Amino acid sequence: MSRADDKPVAARPTDGTPIVDVRGATVAYDGRPVLTDVDLRVSAGEVVAILGPNGSGKSTLVKAILGLAPLVTGSVALFGETGSGIRRHRHRIGYVPQRLGAGSGVPATVGEVVASGRLARRGLRLPRRADRDPVARAIAAVGLAERTHDPVSALSGGQQQRVLIARALAAEPDLLVLDEPTAGVDAASQDAFADVLRAFAAGGGTVLLVAHELGPLQSLVTRAVVIHSGRITHDGAVPDPTGYHALPGHDHVHPHARNDRTGFWGPDW
């Protein structure tokens, strides 16, 4: 069941079921709300950017959608299913975390890491041609084909980030969820991301990405959601950078600003 079969570019699922449907979601850490009463619906084919200052709750929203942060109230539906029903659709989600997790005590090649992304589709059977090809294609798509047998630790930060995108693509997902994919990444890798996401969206894929700044991704984002202090303050067209910073409720707090204590200790954090 490749994407081309069950979701052609021209014809969206006719019932109009949203890919992501968050209703009244509240997430709290240690009793302190990080996300309050958030509603978000993402339809097939959309490229949605979740924007907001550091600590606004945008990464938490993504974690809640992925089932990594427990909801206090509200619900999350993916592909029209909630709770344990989501499990049947997990292989359709490609998740790109901010950076590689702690588990890198042993060297691993680019090929090995990307192949681990294919397991979601593979089930408990031996890899076939139909598994190896998408892995190779995903590595090529992010421009790392000649680095397949190199250890991930030998790559630059931006290249490592591209490995994580390739790992997500290897499962041939319908929904890509990216958490700050371009944060601290070199320009070449940012452009590579933009190309990969453009191709993915052109193939009918749905994208949800968290960003502090969009950079070269701006042109392919179809809708922007701005989060501030755990609430959605804007949902619609992509605000231009100055406009987004000028939005009501945006404190314009930067880590290097003199008043950054507001951001650190205030409700913002």
Next chain:
Amino acid sequence: MQRALIGALITGLIAPALGIYLVQRRMALIGDGIGHIALTGVGLGLLTGGAPVLTAVVVAAVGAVAVELVRQRGGASGDIALALLFYGGISGGVFLVALSAGRTNANLTSYLFGSPLTTTRTDLVVMAVLGGLVLAVTQLLRPWLFAICHDEEYARVAGLPVRALNLLLAVTTAVTVTVAMRAVGLLLVSALMVVPVATAQLVTRGFRSTMYLAMTIGVLASALGVGIAGVYDTAPGATIILVAIAAFALLATGLGVVRGWRRRHPVAAA
């Protein structure tokens, strides 16, 4: 002597095959803790007249699952919980072994530091069967175990059976510890899980190649260790570990020399 060698070879093969996952997860010393817990199982076996190996497998598996639950919960109190488990385990073991009538401390030492020369035919059969299980799990499920040890959060999002795999890895660790008990002992088993992996990854680039090289190093160190112990009449378990550590030190030093030379002579190296 022959049985000692076979038992050591089995241990040298499977300990790194399992240990690589623990190293990958940066939990290299967890095998040591499970070894501590297994001693309670040995004590129970001696006290009840059962087979110490079997009770050790059961108690170590229960302990490993408890360790896994502590790990999942995380938090600052995790270390304390592990300390309670590990030292409770080894104290319980010493206590029970002492209680069992007619047993001496020499017996305890043989479980703590290994006594491959006393390996019976039955021991060997048990080791081979359990070792085969460990080998099957670590080799056949390598992609899945790699995935959960490499990036557990990603594996969960992708819908892999993370919890089941974690428990399987915990139980397999317990089985490995018990298999290694006869050859290198409960206090040294962790070294054979970790040191060959550390040695291999000095020169390897990928996970699979690291695993195979570590298993090779484990087997060679075991064979050489048993051989040296036979010639010089030293403790086989400790000798095996010393050989493994010597291999690490030699390779690390050799690589350091080569790389330093290449830095000073960049043209010749190219």
